[in-house]
Amino acid sequence: MAFTAPETARRDLYPEIEPFAFGWMETGDGNRIYYEECGNPQGLPVVVLHGGPGGAVNPGMRRYFDPAKYRVVLFDQRGCGQSTPNAAQTDLSDNTTWTLIEDIERLRERCGIDKWAVFGGSWGSTLSLAYAITHPERCTAPLLRGIFLLRKPELRWFYQEGASMLYPDAWERFVEPIPEAERGDLMAAYYKRLTGPDLEERRRCAVAWSSWEGETVSVEGPGARPDKFADPDFAVAFARIECWYFVNGGFFPEENWILNNIRRIRHIPGWIAQGRFDVVTPMTSAWDLHRAWPEARLDVIPDAGHASSEPGIIDSLVRATDWAASL
Incomplete structure (x- = not known):
């Protein structure tokens, strides 16, 4: 069923909560994955898959779930956040969708969980869907936001031409580090620099790449960019992995x-x-997913962009987790 969320009586996040457990999980290939658990140890299990790829979990992600009803497992995907080694310097060859899915399964087994809901937005929606498709017997419900199917038109829209027309000011800052002769393929030009030997150029390009996303995530525009997107220590791992x-x-x-x-x-x-x-993950992908999966509930928020912090998105996701807890 497709519908548009009401603009009144919106739900807000649940109160702040601290983990009841946390630690690092060895993957067997040199990676250590940071994870934490919060809520009710006997509650409905859910795994939170952050965006990027290359982002990280944060305390706000714990608050979309009723802590009395959910056992919430959050983790930093390999190469980012508190997981080690950090992707700012390390080789990325063992960082793929499929190794991340292996990490999710390894974490599920470590936590002694048989089945869990998967909760993810943006790249987290991509990974949630890929995980559920690969292990449908382990998934009770995908709860998704800002659908990203990682298709060429989506990438071209955001990194070559499309979103640039809506945010020409931010776009100017995005293309500035790249010589005009290389701007016909900006992803390739950035990749060369983000993986190249010049560390100063890597940091400069990482901040430009990351800031472009940060300046477009909200309907409020560049002025609402979260500070972390301009932090070089965050940006290098984030941009390189993305x-x-x-x-x-x-x-x-x-x-x-x-x-x-x-x-x-x-x-x-x-x-x-x-x-x-x-603007980051335009609605056409959510619509295509809904057409292919009509049984899933599509909630279109009329006054929201991409950010999970926007009031309409918060409302929808909190209602989603309450709904899933009642299934």
Whole structure:
């Protein structure tokens, strides 16, 4: 069912909460994955998959869930956040969609969980869908926001031409580090610099790449950019991992892999929250997903962009988790 969320009586986040457990999980290939658990140890399990790829979990992500009803597991995907080694310097060859899915399964087993809901926005929606399709028997409900299917038109829209027309001021800052002769393929130009030997150029380009996303996530525009996107220590890992995934097509075996395999999860309840004015992951992907998976509930927020912190997105996601807890 597709519908538009009401603009009144919106839900807000649950109160702040601290983890009841945290630690690092060895992957067996040199990575250590930071994870934490909060809420009710006996509650409905859910795993939170952050965006990027290359982002990190933060305390606000714990607050979309009723702490009396949920056992919330959050982790920093390999290469970022408190997981080690950090992608600012390390080789990225073992960082793919499929190694992340292996990490999710390894974490599920470590936590002694049989099945769990998956909660993710932006790249987190991509990874949630890929995980659910690969392990449908382990997924009770995908709860998704800002759908990103990692297809070429989506990447071209945001990194070559499309979003540039809506944010020409931010776009000017994004392309500034790249010589005009190389601007015909900006992802390739950035990839060369983000993985190149010049560390100062790497930092400068990482901040420009990261800031472009930060300046476009909210309907409020560049002035609402979260501070972390301009922090070089965050930006280098974030930009390197994102660009690595994007130039490699998310490591999917085919362009439309998610939609081509969505039949594997059509029997599982799902929720899709999508901002009408999302510039980072435009609504066409959420609509395509809904058309392929009509059983999932599509919630279009009429006054929201991409950011999970926007009031309409918060409202939809909190209602989604309450709904999933009642299934």
